[in-house]
Amino acid sequence: MHQRLTPATAGLLVLPPLLWAGNAVVGRMMVGLVPPITLNFLRWALAFVLLLPVTASLLRRGGPLWPQWRRFAVLGLLGVGAYNALQYLALKTSTPLNVTLVAASTPAFMLGIGAVWFGQRITRRQLLGATMSITGVLVVLGRGDWELLAQVRLVPGDFFILLATAAWAVYSWLLVRPGDPPEIRSDWAALLMAQMVFGLGWSGLFAAGEWAAEPQRIAWGWPVVAALGYVALGPAILAYRSWGLGVQRVGPTIAGFFSNLTPLFAGVLSAALLGEMPHLYHAAAFVLIVGGIVVSSRR
Structure with missing residues (x-):
């Protein structure tokens, strides 16, 4: 039985988008200091x-883990091995705001993948x-210019974040399918x-493979150490735990709206820490993406 949304639960659900936005900003800041796929590892x-x-x-x-090793190997590939590696790759040539806006469209990707691969029926709404x-x-990919979009001048980061979003959508579908042992399913850690x-x-x-493809280097120092501490403890563990508690209390539908705060936090943090100011087309894209999710999720 889900509870009503209290300030404490709202705080639990606001924290993960803030940490995820910080993850995108930190990933952008680490460009040139740590190779992106190595950063993920x-x-x-x-x-x-x-x-x-x-x-x-x-x-x-x-x-209980080993009898289900094939399932967790696939989940580990999509959720741990691929998603953030592709996101960090995207941040080499794209901004945190662009990356988080595209990633916010995951529910739309989930609808398409659910229909094609999992037999999910799609309603008109x-x-x-x-x-x-x-x-x-x-709108994001075209930078607010439809002529630019028609010419398909996409930076590599646009492709990587689209691929990451598709991987996360497949991961989400597999995650909710039954099959996990109860002692694993009931314990977030x-x-x-x-x-x-x-x-x-x-x-x-x-x-x-990244190091084998071409010589790489890590510019070790306090910025890199602090960044690693943040992305490991914050977005990977603390956000996961807070999100799980929030979803348990109010359900995934209400919690899903809070995930849409990630692009807003990314825009604020990017402007404050990177000097990358948002544009009008970012606001238009945000309204379309969030509006689409609201329309899709209403009964």
Whole structure:
């Protein structure tokens, strides 16, 4: 039974979008200091170490994780190995505001993927909402200029964040399908660790490929150490826990609206920390994307 939205629960649901927006800004700040795919690997390696003391029993031989290793290997590939690696790659050539706006259209991607792969029926209202959200994404990709969009002058970051959003949509569908052992499903730390165990392998493999493709370097110093501490503890663990508690209290429908705060926080943080000011087309895109999600989710 879901509770009504209280200030405490609202605080729980506001914190993750703020941390996710900070993740995008930090990813942009680390361009030139840490290779993007390596940043993703280091982030999850540190999160693994931080979470290990409370989830060590999950990794024991004969534990509930190993019979489901194929499922968690796929979830780890999409959620840990691919999503943030692609996001950090996108931030090399795109802004945090652009990246978070496109990522905010995930519900529209989920509708399409659900219809094609999972037999989900799409209503007219959902189709209208998805069209509005996708139009908002096109406004971002075209930088508010339809002629520019027609010429398809996309920076690599636009492609990477679209790919990341599609990967997250597939991950979300797989995550809600039944099959997890109760001792993992009911424990947020165990569920996250089950994905991290395999996701670390994927992200390590991708990082090795990044270094093999061309010489890389990490400019070690306090900025890099602080950034790693933030992305591992904040967006990876604290946001995950806060979001889970908030969703448990008020349900995913109400909680979903709070995720749309991420582009707003990203715009404010980008302006304050990076000097990247938002434009009018960002506001138009935000209205279209959020409006589309509202239309889709109404009964």
